[in-house]
Amino acid sequence: MKVEIEKQAAKKLASDINSMLAVHGGPLKFMEVCGTHTMAIHSSGIKSLLTKKLELVSGPGCPVCVTEKLFIDQAMFLGREHSACLVTFGDLMRVPGSNGSPADLRSQGGSVKVVYSPMDAIEIALQIAPQPAIFLGVGFETTIPTVAATLKTALARNVKNLFVLPAFKTIHQPLKILASQKDLNGFLLPGHVSAIIGADSYDYLPRDYQKPGVIAGFDGLDILLALRTLVEMSVRGEAGIENKYRTVVRPEGNVVARGLIDEVFDPSDASWRGLGVIPGSGLSLKAPYDVFDALKRFPVEVPEAPDDPRCRCARILTGELNPNQCGLFGKECVPETPVGPCMVSSEGTCAAYYKYGGNSIDS
DSSP, X not given: OHHHHHHHHHHHHHHHHHHXXXXXXXXXXXXXXXXXHHHHHHHTTXXXXXXXXXXXXXXXXXXXXXSOHHHHHHHHHHHHHSOOEEEEOGGGTTOOBTTBOHHHHHHTTOOEEEOSSTTHHHHHHHHHTTSOEEEEEEEOTTTHHHHHHHHHHHHHTTOOSEEEEEEEBOSHHHHHHHHTOTTOOEEEEOHHHHHHHOGGGGXXXXXXXXXXXXXXXXXXHHHHHHHHHHHHHHHHTOOOEEESOTTTOOSSOOHHHHHHHHHHEEEEXXXXXXXXXXXXXXXXXXXTGGGGBHHHHSOOOOOOOOOOTTOXXXXXXXXXXXXXXXXXXXXTBBTTBOSSGGGTSTTOHHHHHHHHOOOOOXX
16 A cells, blocks of 8 residues: 555656646756765666656766776775775775775685675774774765764774775765756755755855755655756746755754764865865865875876776766766676676666666657
């Protein structure tokens, strides 16, 4: 009974969206910033309910996908040349670098540990001391507070062989770049990240770019409700921020988590796959926590690592292309043998398209 009710609700929301677009005339293009939204949109079949007058494109909200190949090469160098134990989330294991992936390193006898929480890195470091344990620091504002808490604990416990290879990213600066694109009409804003940074933090979207944004949860009905709100605002010519995930996201966000970030990190420039170096979009460790920075502790000599020129992951991350517009997609690039990270991550757009497809109904 519940499933049938949800199906009918989804059809009603989709019908509302399609009806508004039929009257509106012109197409609308929205970006889902979060990789989890991308996967949810495909797994729930939302696109199959929507007219082609609504185009949904993926953004740079998959932390593994926006991390450049150089980071993997640095991690591999630390594992091979400094005999470090690499501690990582599972999504990074098969991301290819110039000389293989962390999974390859482990198969060759290197030390690589997969964890579910950064805190696990402390116990690993204590068990293998004095061998260095290096946590691969990839993530957005959702993950960063847990890393900050880990380093506070490690400092208090005087753990001397734990380090972090930092590639942390923050969402606002790239979102401003994307908001300046004239063909993007609005944004489906990330739920998990917004729980940390707060709904009020997106005020620049309507103020400076006249673009609407809606914060959404992650089931199909949540996303369809958010899309209906975006269409309503766009059709009326309104720009504002709507929070449709109020059970989790507050206007001010998580003040404690933001305080942890500010205590441990300073803003820094960061390089994004597809967007290049964006000032102030990354985080670096501040004193006294900079003693955990692997790049300051170990000499790492790794040349710049260009991507395979045939891979379109960078353009997919900025909404320019869909995966099926890449000649490698589903052929040479598949989950078992990925060419780029967009096919590796559980939040990757290519992985979502490959598993679920990406078509919408005819208008």
